[in-house]
Amino acid sequence: MVNKSGFRSPWQVGVALFLAFTLLFAAMPGISLAAPSERPLASNYIYYTVRTGDTLTRIASRHGISITTLMQVNGIRNPNHIYVGQVLKIPTGPAGCAFSHTVRYGQTLSGIAAYYGVNMYRIAEANRLDHLSRLYAGQVLCIPGTGGPVHPGPVDPGGLYYTVRAGDTLTAIALRYGTTVYAIMSANNITHANRILAGQKLFIPGGYTPPPPKPPVHPQPTPTPQPPTAVGPWTGLYYNNVNFEGAPVVVRQDAAINFDWGTGSPHPSINPDFFSVLWTTTANFREGTYRFYATSDDGVRVFVNDRLVVDGWGIHPAQGYFGDIYLSAGYHTVRVEYFEHTERALIQVNWARL
Numbered sequence: 001m002v003n004k005s006g007f008r009s010p011w012q013v014g015v016a017l018f019l020a021f022t023l024l025f026a027a028m029p030g031i032s033l034a035a036p037s038e039r040p041l042a043s044n045y046i047y048y049t050v051r052t053g054d055t056l057t058r059i060a061s062r063h064g065i066s067i068t069t070l071m072q073v074n075g076i077r078n079p080n081h082i083y084v085g086q087v088l089k090i091p092t093g094p095a096g097c098a099f100s101h102t103v104r105y106g107q108t109l110s111g112i113a114a115y116y117g118v119n120m121y122r123i124a125e126a127n128r129l130d131h132l133s134r135l136y137a138g139q140v141l142c143i144p145g146t147g148g149p150v151h152p153g154p155v156d157p158g159g160l161y162y163t164v165r166a167g168d169t170l171t172a173i174a175l176r177y178g179t180t181v182y183a184i185m186s187a188n189n190i191t192h193a194n195r196i197l198a199g200q201k202l203f204i205p206g207g208y209t210p211p212p213p214k215p216p217v218h219p220q221p222t223p224t225p226q227p228p229t230a231v232g233p234w235t236g237l238y239y240n241n242v243n244f245e246g247a248p249v250v251v252r253q254d255a256a257i258n259f260d261w262g263t264g265s266p267h268p269s270i271n272p273d274f275f276s277v278l279w280t281t282t283a284n285f286r287e288g289t290y291r292f293y294a295t296s297d298d299g300v301r302v303f304v305n306d307r308l309v310v311d312g313w314g315i316h317p318a319q320g321y322f323g324d325i326y327l328s329a330g331y332h333t334v335r336v337e338y339f340e341h342t343e344r345a346l347i348q349v350n351w352a353r354l
Contacts, residue, residue, distance in 0.1 A: 045073075046100045046142050050086040055079075059088065090140065103139040106183045106205025112141065164200040169241040172274040175341075177204045194246070234279040234336075238266055242276050242339040254279065257336055257349040265345070276339040277347070285353075287329040292351040294336075295320045297344050303335040315341045324354070 048059060056079045060067040067079060073089050076082070101112060109132050113120035124132055126144045162173060170181045170193050181193055187205045190196070234257060238250035250267045257279055265272040294300045294310045297318040302310035309323040338347045 045089045045091060046140055048088045048090050048140055050082050050084055050088065052084055054082070054084075056082055059090075090142075101141045101143050103135050103137055103141060104187070104205070105137040106179070106187050107135065109135060112143075160204050162202050162204050164196050164198055164202060166198045167240045167271045168196065168198070169194075169245065169274075170196060171243055171245060172241050173202070173204070175242060176274070179204060234281045237278045238270055239276045239278075240269075240271050240274075242274055242341070244276050244278055244337075248278075257347060259345075259347050261340075261345040263343060263345070272345070273340060273342045275345075276337070279336040279338075279349075280333065282331050282333050284331050285327045285329065287327065289324055289326045289354045290351050291322055291324050291354055292334075293320065293322045293349070295346065295348045296338060297346040298341045299337075299339045300347060300349070301337040302349060303337075305332055306335070313337075318344070318346050 050059070056070060056076070057067055060070045069091060070076070070088065071079060073091055082088075103112070109120045109123060109129075113123055120132065122144050123129075123141060126142045160177075162177070164173075170184055170190075174181045174184055183205050184190070184202060185193060187203045196202070233253040233255055236250075236252050236254045237244070237248040238252070239245065240249050249269045252267075259266065261272075263272060265275065266277070290304075292302050292304070292309050294302055294312060295318060296312055298315045299313040300310065300321065301308060301313050302323070304325050304327070307325065309325050310321050311323070312319060312321040336347075336349050
């Protein structure tokens, strides 16, 4: 309103000046009217797009933050009012993100940290993880720091790729790389454990670290047994895997269990590594206590009438074992289980009456 003299009132002048200054500051680049605490640096966020089936609770849990924090950062008043395609800001702490990593099944925090060359505790702090082992497939992690992945070539964080060779089984591959058959099947969408093909490329999850080399073999002295009771031949079932799976590749009669195959194999059809053998025989014993001896590289178990007498089941260089058992006079069944992991293959079994 203008008075009769043509001048505006002080109130009108004040309003006009306020509006002018507001428009001026809004037009200037880099100037914001919001309080600084409401505008943290963009590097403190990762961004997540809501997908079908998502809930705010699930998204908050996946990223290791509270639902309250997620609502406050995104200005959400009703936790049930999110929609597919909505982009949410996920706070990641003061460190900032050099990379955004989506967790795959079987990956570990230590494996991801090694891949990006970042201490895993920094990743845990940046993502507010209370438990280092609680990762979920699909979880998006902020990777702090400025460096890039430290593994050259086509290496996937938390695992590696392996090309199946003739004679391979999932059990042997899982044993070799320190993971499980189920983890490999899940990571590669395999529905049948026995259906893998030579040349097939598999992703091996789990942040595999190659095992240390075997120590040099120093054969240990083994007590010399008395001449054993005469026995018939052993029936040997030979398998191209380490746990007697499927049908044996070779079935034959062995006069004695006294083999040192070195780095070779028992038969042209048997792999030089990752094979197993199951021997059985029935022998006539005199009454008394018997000591059963076994020397092996790698695992060996000896059963008498299905009772475990010698247990050297494990991956190790040539090592001697023995165990005692009382037997009544008559026939008893002896079973020997053996597996070879890698490098030298050796197995010797004998017994003597004490």
